[in-house]
Amino acid sequence: MIRISNLIVLVLCLLTGTGCGSEKEEMEPFLIEEEVQEQERVSSEEEENKDTQIQAEEAKAPLTVFVHVCGAVNHPGVYELPEGSRIFDAVEAAGGMTASAAVVYLNQAALVTDGQQLYVPTKEEADAGNAMSPAAQSEVSGQAEDGKVDLNHASKDELMTLxxxxDAKAESIIRYREEQGGFQSIEELMKIEGIKEGVFQKIKDDITVT
Incomplete structure (x- = not known):
């Protein structure tokens, strides 16, 4: 009787041990899957935090611009203006044009950009053809005659007004035009990483290529 009892106990132990082993083997795939999911979740959170940080840095655009107004104005000098100001704002800051200024020579509705030199010629200079043309001034500043930002000539600060x-996208634009020999069209801007259809639609009316 004792031998039979011992045999029964032995069989039960063997069955119990086998059952535990099987259960452990069945649980292993689930444990591995949970570990993989946790790693993916952590990686996703890190990527989101990185994107948020980049967006925050790119959102730091200058709130003011500095423009050098000279020529036929009452008070030539460097003036700090709110971002988005027009040429007429810069001229007004410099005390307005003098009586000898060629009033219609400049497009006063055009936007000014940070670091721009704005020269107001006299009537004599304009008539004699000695004044720097608006196109020439825009080439120096990276701004087209119509006030748009020229992707092929704009400085980093000028690009960041868009x-x-x-900062990062402006550097990418400059690097791209140097490597490719300039932009052939404004749509080519979307070839740059991080500049997709949404961003392009916001700035397409403010940019040009020459």
Missing amino acids: PGIG
Whole structure:
């Protein structure tokens, strides 16, 4: 009787041990899957935090611009203006044009950009053809005659005046035009990493290529 009892106990132990082993083997795939999911979740959070940080840095656009106003104005000098100011704002800051200024020579509705030199010629200079043309002034400043930002000539600061273009994207634009020999069209801007259809639609009316 004792032998039979011992045998039963032995069989039960063997069955119990086998059952535990099987259960452990069945649980292993689930444990591995949970570990993989946790790693993916952590990686996703890190990527989101990185994107948020980049967006925050790119959102730091200058709130003011500095413009050098000279020529036929009452008070030539460097003036700090709110971002988005026009040429007429810069001229007004310099005390307005003098009586000898060629009033219609400049497009006073055009936007000014940070670091721009704005020269107001006299009537004599304009008539004699000695004044720097608006196109020549825009080439120096990176701004086209119509006030748009020229992708092929604009400085980093000028590019950063565009909505959605921060420090990193401005550097990418400059690097791209140097490597490719310039932009052939404004649509080519979307070839740059981080500048997709959404950003392009916001700035397409403010940019040009020459």
